[in-house]
Amino acid sequence: MADASLYNGQPTGTGSSCPSARLTSCTPSIPCDVRNGVSVENALIEKRQWFVLRVSYGRIIKAKSFVEAKNLECYVPMRHKQIMKHGKKLIITEPLLTSFLFVYATRSQIGVLLCDCSNNTTDKKALLSFYYDHTSFREDAPEKNPPLTVSNSAMDNFIRLTSIKNPHIIPITSENIKYKLDDEVVITGGEFVGVHGRVARIAGQQRVVVELFDGCLVATAYIPKDMMSLLEM
Template sequence: DTGSSCPSARLTSCTPSISKNKGGVSVENAPSENKQWFVLRVSYGRIIKAKAFVEAKGFECYVPMRYKEVKKHDKKRIITEPLLPSFLFVHVTAEQVETLIHDNKVVTNDSRALLSYYFDHTIHRQDNPYCNPPLTIQNEAMNNFISLTSIKNPHIIPITSDNIQFKLGDNVVVTEGKFKGIHGRVARIAGQQRVIVELFDGCLVATAYIPNGIIMIEKETE
């Protein structure tokens, strides 16, 4: 995802010239700023350093955290850890993300880049049909994802398609409780009905148990 070809899409990911605006902007930012939510890959074990680096530049970024319940000496407590330690979400312009990727301070002595593009293998660039553009997330989808992952609940977990016992079902919205307003699709995880938010291919996060009485099927818009 940082430069290799994608077998499923048969497209090569290239360092791009970004011009296509697939994403939206954060509700906290003016549309004229032309910012997008970019998904950047972070080298192993360095998500906190990457977040500090981006924020030191004055840019907005988001690291979803997992509130994990642990037991020690017969006592339970909640600890926090990155939910998706390989990804950093940054809300910047195309020019600003280029600066983050190519800044000399990103490269360390071991030659590992702190940040690199995560490419969208579902489409190709208009100016080069053999290359994928960087992955960006639409504003509405990002807001939904932030709303879910900001809830301090240890039962919110990242999942893969292997965890899902049944095929993803109806598009729904949660109408009550801590998860009110979360949009996603119904599935059964670990024997419980949950709502699954899929931010991009392979990035799925599950709510805690959601009973039938507080979910409403969303009508498809024409």
């Protein structure tokens, strides 16, 4: 799996790039476990997952710093955008998805994180909150949706795509997308090699679309037909 603690860029407007931040995952401390009502023994059994957390407007970088301070792995996909400044072409970076932060942790760790987030702010709107999976329901509460999680394989594919410094990688919406193939393809050449998704025509070009979850779609740059093949499941 790709490095879970990637941060592919730096704050907007720099015109340059910097090394990816590297985070170290950790098991929650005993005080965190106790106040969250989870024993240390049970916490060690829990599996880490990729949780999708919603970020309040305009605070994605602050949210990332908050999660890093808790020694949890997170990922903020960045968009490498080409602009003209003083007659020169520059590549700047800005958040690709301003409303979502991806955190690799156990359910207990996420609970503690959101609890601390709520207790350490005077703002009316929480910095971070759960993003819920509206396609399923909780077993213990059938009337409620569970927090949305993303599989390791899907996240690995998403990180592979969004870590590429190409200004033609763009976020898109599902409205009016007409896929050219119902089957998934894998890109076999070029800088996007290994990325898999579905072929669509976007902005007048043939591209591959990666859908991480409903409402979160990202398209590659132009991909020639001879650089893709059907993905064998």
